[in-house]
Amino acid sequence: MNKKLIALSVMAAATTMAHAQSSVTLYGRIDNGVQYETGLPGGNKFSAQSGDWGCSWFGLLGSEDLGGGTKAVFQLEGQLNTMTGASAGNLFGRHATVGFSNDRFGLFKMGNLGAGELAQDSWGADPQLMQRYAISTLVRGRNWTSTSNGAEYDSPTLFGGLVIKGQYSLTNNTSWNSAPVNAQGVPTGQGRTNAIEGIYTWGSGDFRVIYDEVRGADGSFNNVYSASRSILAGGTYVIGPVKIYAGYQHLSAPSATNASMGVTDASQPA
Known part of the structure; x- marks a missing residue:
């Protein structure tokens, strides 16, 4: 058996040169909450949890000045359960990326884009x-899609306020579009994702359009809430104290069926 490997590696090194400026920022958020909910299937309840308003996380954001306006950058970010201390x-x-940024040419990064999948914008x-x-509740978390084994390009600001973003994930599988296979050779998990976004900001407002695709394990769009095409358009405008x-x-x-959506046909016994 003959195998060929063509690889491109991007690495950010912490080497310090005379002209270089490097920085590493530790950041994070801790959110613990107590809540009371009514109308649940088992009744009403009090509960305490990490991420009551939003998830808790910590991360490292770093850059190394390479000269000529170019920087090597990296980001590492993980999510915490701050009620138990567990990861x-x-x-x-959430993030594990490395890449290059330049004020004139934009940002390129690759790795685990994680919570940076463009639908989350x-x-x-x-x-x-x-x-x-939030709006993700209405679509059962479709906007919380994550993606790994991928790359992203963000343009610099164009035409006075426009930024374009594009993403593409590689499934690391020999079957196009499908997810990596398990020990039995069956694709499992999430298949390929790809997305493009345009954001235009002006004065007191902004407008964005996001188109993204998330495929199921077999490479199809078979579940509107997890393996589907999505287009979202929206924006904000500030008028005095009101946003x-x-x-x-x-x-x-288009490939969804009752079975792929977990729905039993009316003619079939439950």
Whole structure:
């Protein structure tokens, strides 16, 4: 068997040169809350949890000046359950990227884009900033999509206020569009994702359009809430002390069936 490997590696090193300026910022958020909910299937309840308004996280954001207006950059970010002290998922499941930035040419990064999948930029048109009770609740968390094994390019500001973003994830699988396979050779998890976004900011307002695709394990769009095409348009406008939000989202899953949506046919026994 012959194998060929063509690889491109991007690495940010902490080497300090005479002209270089480097920085590393530790950041994070801790959110613990107590709540009372009514109308639940089992009745009403008091509860305490981490991430009552929004999830808790910590991260490292770093840059190294390479000269000529170019910087090597990295970001590592993980989610915490601050009620128990446990990591909520993988250590750096939210972000683990490295890349280059330049004021003239923009930003390129690759790695685990995690919580940076472009659908999550819908926070910009969401009065609740994509927290627990927000527009994502209406679409069962479709806007919380994550993606890994990918790359992203962000343009510099164009035409006085326009920024374009694009993402593409590689499934690391030999079957186009599908997810990596398990030990039995069956695709599992999430398939390929790709997205493009345009954001225009002016004066007291901003407007954004996001188109993204998330495929299921078999490479199809078979669940409107997890493996589908999405287009979202929305924005904000500030009038004195008031900020107005407006937006529209459409989801499409042409390969969805009752079975893929977890629905039992009326003619079939439950």
